[in-house]
Amino acid sequence: MYAGDDSRQSLTATGFLDAFYPCMYMSAASQARIGMTARKEIKKQRRAQRQAAQRAGQRAQARIRRVVYGLAAAAVIGIVVAGAVIVGTRVRSSSGEDANVPTVLLAMGDNFFQPRSVTVKMRQTYRIRLWNQGQAVHNFVMAGPDQRLGSGDDVVSDDVQGGEFGSVKVRVDEPGKYGFVCTYHGGMGGTVVVEPP
Numbered sequence: 001m002y003a004g005d006d007s008r009q010s011l012t013a014t015g016f017l018d019a020f021y022p023c024m025y026m027s028a029a030s031q032a033r034i035g036m037t038a039r040k041e042i043k044k045q046r047r048a049q050r051q052a053a054q055r056a057g058q059r060a061q062a063r064i065r066r067v068v069y070g071l072a073a074a075a076v077i078g079i080v081v082a083g084a085v086i087v088g089t090r091v092r093s094s095s096g097e098d099a100n101v102p103t104v105l106l107a108m109g110d111n112f113f114q115p116r117s118v119t120v121k122m123r124q125t126y127r128i129r130l131w132n133q134g135q136a137v138h139n140f141v142m143a144g145p146d147q148r149l150g151s152g153d154d155v156v157s158d159d160v161q162g163g164e165f166g167s168v169k170v171r172v173d174e175p176g177k178y179g180f181v182c183t184y185h186g187g188m189g190g191t192v193v194v195e196p197p
Contacts, residue, residue, distance in 0.1 A: 101169070103127045108160065108182065110134035116190040121197045125171040132160040140168055142180040142192055149179055 106128050107114040120126050132138050137159050144153025160166035172178060172194045181189035 101125055101127050103129050103167075105129045105131060106140070107131045107133050108138040108140075108188075110136050111185050111188050113180070113182070113188065113190040117193060118190070119193045119195060120170070120172070122175050122194045123171070123173050123197065125169055127167050127169050128157075130157060130160050130166040130168065132162055132164055132166070135162045137161055137184060138182045138188070139184065140166075140180055141183050142168075142170060143178045145172070145174060147176055147178055149181060 102124070104118050104120065104126055106118060108130055109132075111134075118128070128140065130138075130140055139159050140155075140157040141149065142155040143149045144151065144155065146153060155168060155170055157166055157168035170192065172192070175194050175196050178192045178194060179189060180192060
């Protein structure tokens with residue numbers, strides 16, 4: 001108590017502790033329940049934070065996948081369109097004596113020709129421009145007038161290294177279908193269709 005002042009109540013040590021440490025006088029079971037509840041709340045908060053981080057990561061991965069798939073689709077479409085334009089186009093050569101020789105572009109890849117069939121007119125000389133889009137070495141061997149490969153009258157190009165161009169001149173005087181192959185890769189072939197003028 002304060003000296004000379006009876007109107008004020010004194011704050012005893014017990015009163016002080018009661019005010020600031022209420023759990024001191026709680027039963028052990030009550031204290032355990034409060035502690036358990038606090039731990040459960042902390043666990044809930046941490047679980048919610050982990051789940052939110054996982055959802056954010058999944059959303060970011062989905063966005064990245066959409067961008068990558070979109071770019072891949074655009075690249076494939078661009079390659080297909082460019083390939084269709086380049087491969088299906090006949091162009092004329094502009095060099096001196098070959099200025100009047102029509103050129104047909106034939107793409108080669110690892111184990112394929114594109115297009116698999118080329119159409120030309122009989123009794124006309126053509127240049128077949130070979131574009132090796134693959135990694136391996138390829139060549140072009142076309143059946144001669146007897147329409148059989150390997151009979152000695154075949155049209156044979158030089159080897160074309162990966163990523164490079166080559167060419168071969170072809171003239172056929174009889175209509176029909178003439179097979180062509182790459183002698184380095186079995187199953188890699190196609191057909192030259194020779195039509196009347």
